[in-house]
Amino acid sequence: MKSDGRLARMLHVLVHMALLGGKETSERIAQMLNTNPVVVRRTLGALRDNGIVESEGGRGGGWKMSKTLDDITVLDVQRALHKGTILSAGVSHDHPSCPVERASNAVLESAHAAAEAKLREIYATTTLAEIARIAVASGGEQAAN
Amino acid sequence: MKSDGRLARMLHVLVHMALLGGKETSERIAQMLNTNPVVVRRTLGALRDNGIVESEGGRGGGWKMSKTLDDITVLDVQRALHKGTILSAGVSHDHPSCPVERASNAVLESAHAAAEAKLREIYATTTLAEIARIAVASGGEQAAN
């Protein structure tokens, strides 16, 4: 599979949208992400369904933020994009009744659950405002695209 | 992509091999993993290259453990199977010079690094002997396949 870059892309584009402050079309956002408008609408659609952005059709339409960067955490975006767990353990299902397989799976699942808890904790305490701050600090004033 | 079940499968099969105590052919191991011998040789080959098991060709050949379960951690098996990091952050490479993209990627990478440290710590302190103990405790005496 291709690696999932949706979270990174959405963080990226949300910060840009907030810094620009207005409404953006899928076409313009696609340029920010070096992709095409359909991919943008697909992915931003999930954020809209979770109250992070809103969209308007028709002439003059486009996408805008529903909240400020301070009110959006990385975890909010993650949850909008993926329903279930963040990390999966990659267990085996070769002999579901085998106690050795079950023990192996249980150990891996438990370890991944602990790692995910750590990840989730960081995601929950990192706002997009902080990303914007890092970007401005490192990239100087040129923060557009 | 199909999810990577190699680690779970190798933990599973190594515990079986140790409990059985002798030498096993790819064919028999394939039955434990509900797959075919070529997949087994491919995957066990990586463990052999890391000193976890050893193989012998020819009639009467097969695979056997090079260490006891106490001397193999989950991290050892993980490292034999995958060279680099365990968790990857799924960053974006749409505009590598964009400071916002870089800040987004940096935040994700840092978070994943913290989660991976946690995961690695657990892997490093979990031996296969412990998995065997869990299996025997939960599955009763029937620990074969």
Add this chain to the structure above:
DNA sequence: TTTTTCTGTAACCTAAAATGTTACAGATTG
């Protein structure tokens, strides 16, 4: 030495999931 039984690999095919792409339908503004 010939047969049998193993591993080691090459060379494919398949599956699954994100991403890319084309083509429209529908909505909204001018």
Add this chain to the structure above:
DNA sequence: CAATCTGTAACATTTTAGGTTACAGAAAAA
């Protein structure tokens, strides 16, 4: 009505684990 958006369907593409077939080579057994 014309122009400009979003919303979706319907594919094609890419990547990687896994499955499969087919042999070559090694080693014990006959």
